[in-house]
Amino acid sequence: MLCNNKNHFHHEQGKCDMTIRKVLISLMVCAGFYSIPVLGQQYKIASAGGSITETIYALGRESVIVAVDSSSQYPASVTTLPQFGYFRQISPEGIISTGATHVFAAKGFGPESAVEQLSSLGMNVEIFDVPRTVPGLHTMIRQIGAKLDAATESEALIASIDKDIATIVKKSTQSRQTTVAFLMSVTDHGLRAAGQDTVPHLIFDTLELTNVFAEVNGFKSVSPETLVVTPPELIIIPSHQVEGLSTSDICSLQAMKLYASAKGCNVLIVDPLMFLGMTPRLADAMQIVLNELK
Amino acid sequence: MFTTQGLTVIVKGKCLIENVSVTFPTGKISTIIGANGAGKSTLFNALLGEYKSGLSNVLFQECALDRWALEDLSKVRAYIAQGARTSFALSVLDYLQISAETHAYSKSQLVYRIAEIAEKTGIEHKLSDSVTTLSGGEMQLVEFARATLQLGTADHIKNCCLLLDEPSSALDIKQRQKLYHLIIEFNKQGGTVLIIDHDINTVANLSDYIVMLKNGQVLAQGSPERVFVTDVLDECFNCSGEVREGPNRHRIYVTTEFNLEKDNG
Amino acid sequence: MSTTATRISRQITKHELKQRTLLIASLLSLPVIAIVAISVGPASVNLLDVMFQKSITELQVNIITDIRVPRMMMTMVTGAGLAVSGVILQSMFKNPLADPGIVGVSAGSALFAAIGFWINASIGFAFIPYSLSIPLMAFFGAVFSIALLFAIAGESGQLQTNLLVLAGVAINTLATMLLGIIILLVDDSTLRQITFWNLGSYAGIGFTQFAPTLLVVVIGFFFLWRQRRALTLLSLGEKQARTQGIKTEKLKLWSLIATAAIVAVCVCFTGIVGFVGLVVPHICRMLLTSKLSILLPFAAVVGGGLVALADIAARTINMPEELPIGLLTSLLGVPFFIWLIRKQRGIR
Numbered sequence: 001m002l003c004n005n006k007n008h009f010h011h012e013q014g015k016c017d018m019t020i021r022k023v024l025i026s027l028m029v030c031a032g033f034y035s036i037p038v039l040g041q042q043y044k045i046a047s048a049g050g051s052i053t054e055t056i057y058a059l060g061r062e063s064v065i066v067a068v069d070s071s072s073q074y075p076a077s078v079t080t081l082p083q084f085g086y087f088r089q090i091s092p093e094g095i096i097s098t099g100a101t102h103v104f105a106a107k108g109f110g111p112e113s114a115v116e117q118l119s120s121l122g123m124n125v126e127i128f129d130v131p132r133t134v135p136g137l138h139t140m141i142r143q144i145g146a147k148l149d150a151a152t153e154s155e156a157l158i159a160s161i162d163k164d165i166a167t168i169v170k171k172s173t174q175s176r177q178t179t180v181a182f183l184m185s186v187t188d189h190g191l192r193a194a195g196q197d198t199v200p201h202l203i204f205d206t207l208e209l210t211n212v213f214a215e216v217n218g219f220k221s222v223s224p225e226t227l228v229v230t231p232p233e234l235i236i237i238p239s240h241q242v243e244g245l246s247t248s249d250i251c252s253l254q255a256m257k258l259y260a261s262a263k264g265c266n267v268l269i270v271d272p273l274m275f276l277g278m279t280p281r282l283a284d285a286m287q288i289v290l291n292e293l294k
Numbered sequence: 295m296f297t298t299q300g301l302t303v304i305v306k307g308k309c310l311i312e313n314v315s316v317t318f319p320t321g322k323i324s325t326i327i328g329a330n331g332a333g334k335s336t337l338f339n340a341l342l343g344e345y346k347s348g349l350s351n352v353l354f355q356e357c358a359l360d361r362w363a364l365e366d367l368s369k370v371r372a373y374i375a376q377g378a379r380t381s382f383a384l385s386v387l388d389y390l391q392i393s394a395e396t397h398a399y400s401k402s403q404l405v406y407r408i409a410e411i412a413e414k415t416g417i418e419h420k421l422s423d424s425v426t427t428l429s430g431g432e433m434q435l436v437e438f439a440r441a442t443l444q445l446g447t448a449d450h451i452k453n454c455c456l457l458l459d460e461p462s463s464a465l466d467i468k469q470r471q472k473l474y475h476l477i478i479e480f481n482k483q484g485g486t487v488l489i490i491d492h493d494i495n496t497v498a499n500l501s502d503y504i505v506m507l508k509n510g511q512v513l514a515q516g517s518p519e520r521v522f523v524t525d526v527l528d529e530c531f532n533c534s535g536e537v538r539e540g541p542n543r544h545r546i547y548v549t550t551e552f553n554l555e556k557d558n559g
Numbered sequence: 560m561s562t563t564a565t566r567i568s569r570q571i572t573k574h575e576l577k578q579r580t581l582l583i584a585s586l587l588s589l590p591v592i593a594i595v596a597i598s599v600g601p602a603s604v605n606l607l608d609v610m611f612q613k614s615i616t617e618l619q620v621n622i623i624t625d626i627r628v629p630r631m632m633m634t635m636v637t638g639a640g641l642a643v644s645g646v647i648l649q650s651m652f653k654n655p656l657a658d659p660g661i662v663g664v665s666a667g668s669a670l671f672a673a674i675g676f677w678i679n680a681s682i683g684f685a686f687i688p689y690s691l692s693i694p695l696m697a698f699f700g701a702v703f704s705i706a707l708l709f710a711i712a713g714e715s716g717q718l719q720t721n722l723l724v725l726a727g728v729a730i731n732t733l734a735t736m737l738l739g740i741i742i743l744l745v746d747d748s749t750l751r752q753i754t755f756w757n758l759g760s761y762a763g764i765g766f767t768q769f770a771p772t773l774l775v776v777v778i779g780f781f782f783l784w785r786q787r788r789a790l791t792l793l794s795l796g797e798k799q800a801r802t803q804g805i806k807t808e809k810l811k812l813w814s815l816i817a818t819a820a821i822v823a824v825c826v827c828f829t830g831i832v833g834f835v836g837l838v839v840p841h842i843c844r845m846l847l848t849s850k851l852s853i854l855l856p857f858a859a860v861v862g863g864g865l866v867a868l869a870d871i872a873a874r875t876i877n878m879p880e881e882l883p884i885g886l887l888t889s890l891l892g893v894p895f896f897i898w899l900i901r902k903q904r905g906i907r
Contacts, residue, residue: 114763368804
């Protein structure tokens with residue numbers, strides 16, 4: 001009973017907020033500009049998940065963010081915000097203590113019992129699916145935009161992402177003959193490669209390149225022999241996996257040695273957020289791959 | 295006190311003892327002797343009720359083991375295992391206290407009983423030590439004290455039986471003497487004693503009754519005069535020796551098969 | 560005669576005084592730890608505010624009552640439960656290295672929890688609410704591994720201790736292998752959920768999780784407490800215990816079931832908090848005695864206190880982030896444990 005009452009109460013308040021905001025916003029649209037600080041007073045968002053945080057920034061709504069999780073590392077200015085731990089392992093009190101009114105989180109936000117506790121304490125938790133497709137990215141941007149009254153901005157953002165991707169793909173001189181691979185980890189214990197349903201695969205597929213590990217699903221351990229049998233033109237490795245190693249160090253690892261001696265040390269080390277999260281920087285990631293292939 | 299009637303123990307298809315019928319007389323010290331693998335420990339375990347199939351073939355005080363309640367049995371029958379050891383630190387006092395709890399003693403009675411037995415066994419200065427730090431000899435004395443406490447006060451000792459599995463194996467000469475004296479004293483108060491021991495020359499002399507096993511069967515049983523003779527011992531241990539008269543008119547068995555004198559020439 | 564008797568009663572009095580003092584001291588520390596646990600946290604609200612300050616929001620009260628109180632209670636109950644099950648398993652297996660891991664209970668629940676995450680990520684559970692699915696799976700995992708243990712090591716109602724240990728090894732290996740297969744099958748995000756579950760966490764514990772845990776731990780503890788003498792004798796040797804009137808087979812069966820139930824509820828909501836089941840019993844054995852009438856309550860109090868303390872540290876060291884609790888139980892307990900070992904070595 002108590003719980004129901006509480007929810008009811010917040011619901012009512014939310015409705016009220018919406019009306020006020022609508023009035024204010026329509027006034028401001030008339031004036032030809034958005035006043036973000038007004039919005040910020042209504043929404044205080046704890047953003048959980050690198051993709052969510054980047055999207056909010058890309059929509060120009062960064063002032064509503066009061067805290068982020070530890071996977072939110074871009075843009076650089078987010079690192080000055082309070083952090084509340086990794087988005088899959090949060091503590092309800094940690095998030096409440098940031099003063100947030102809303103949590104915008106990527107799917108996987110948890111543990112589930114902690115999320116339920118957050119909701120029961122009156123926190124508005126919005127969870128966004130982060131599918132690994134371009135239409136999925138559109139949906140996520142639109143959903144976040146809708147929640148932040150940034151429908152125009154989200155359409156503009158989507159259009160610019162699509163345009164950038166189209167331009168990059170059009171300019172590309174590569175074909176399906178060009179083989180590439182993304183290695184999530186490279187150690188003496190073996191390789192873990194990105195297959196279907198991963199952001200790197202999406203990037204390769206959109207650029208019409210061939211992922212040599214397209215047969216696997218997700219990030220899986222793979223045999224180093226594949227690198228010798230079908231040597232990719234380019235191997236991409238996220239920077240957090242190579243701490244302190246140079247490209248030549250990587251190529252001298254047992255798993256990479258044969259490949260490097262046959263094909264040369266074609267290794268590119270990249271920003272993990274850009275290549276592993278579904279972010280508005282998808283087109284930038286594609287450009288980086290193409291630049292390296294030229 | 296203990297009687298087995300045609301007791302056969304088969305474990306994993308292997309016959310360990312076969313058709314054993316023996317009677318251990320009440321109020322006496324009995325010894326089970328035999329070569330290694332003759333079935334001494336199996337017989338002991340059967341007497342302790344470790345084999346479910348043999349429970350009805352073992353009678354304790356004329357009543358088959360499967361009709362005894364375990365708790366009642368524990369008040370009249372105590373067992374001292376070979377080289378008993380524990381991994382957990384308990385003080386000797388705690389160790390004795392827990393065993394004495396079979397009987398409903400008041401606290402002052404308990405203290406009195408423990409004091410009495412500790413003095414008798416000579417462990418009164420070890421009471422605050424942990425049982426994990428004792429030497430083999432000290433532990434054996436503590437075990438004896440523990441078993442006596444388990445059985446209760448002297449007035450009903452004549453209903454009680456104490457089983458000792460190779461009690462002297464870890465002891466030096468002095469400690470053995472001490473232990474054997476304790477056993478004899480227990481017996482003098484009316485208690486029945488069953489012992490397995492490899493030191494046959496000592497046990498044979500303090501026993502009233504000997505059960506001799508070979509290959510899981512009873513080779514001979516009876517008083518030492520009847521059993522402790524050259525031919526029987528030769529057959530039991532599969533060697534050739536002779537029974538001689540030792541000090542204090544004790545009879546000892548000496549093997550003559552091997553010449554163990556070192557030839558330095 | 561009388562001198563020894565006097566000495567013994569003096570020794571008993573001295574021991575009882577020491578045991579009672581330590582037990583009462585540790586018991587008294589619990590309310591202190593509880594108050595600290597309720598008072599600290601990333602949200603700036605503490606007990607005094609709630610009790611005396613009038614200008615307090617509903618949210619602040621809720622933080623105390625809905626988050627901190629059940630969480631503090633859960634740490635104490637699971638800490639006590641894990642420590643007690645460690646004590647019992649060590650006594651039963653006559654092995655000082657035994658802990659809830661040895662019979663495969665933890666591995667079994669970890670495997671089933673992983674299967675639960677996998678099902679949630681693919682087809683989803685019908686009829687079971689999402690938040691209940693993982694605890695239920697973990698609980699069944701614990702129960703299942705115990706059943707398997709009996710199936711492997713039990714023969715017509717008998718449990719051979721050495722076979723139990725080997726069966727535990729087999730179940731652990733089997734569960735770890737199957738967990739490896741699950742890890743290969745699941746996607747990246749499920750893999751991370753599994754990893755975090757295995758680290759253990761008290762975030763998100765409310766009264767709904769606390770109530771069943773308390774119930775099972777209390778019932779289990781009560782049963783084991785009643786068997787304290789029999790279990791002490793069992794720890795000294797099985798055959799010996801039987802000759803002292805203990806029905807060891809029945810005792811082992813029921814104690815194992817009680818222990819498994821305690822471990823199952825203690826890990827199913829919070830994941831595996833390592834170290835407590837192994838080291839807390841030893842700390843208590845070294846400080847006092849292995850006599851279960853003292854050791855059981857003492858280990859329960861020390862285990863509960865240690866986990867509660869570790870959770871305070873986990874929540875506050877790097878606010879508002881949380882550190883894995885297993886890390887902190889070890890951090891707090893191991894130095895003390897090493898000191899005790901050194902001290903023991905000096906005595907001998």
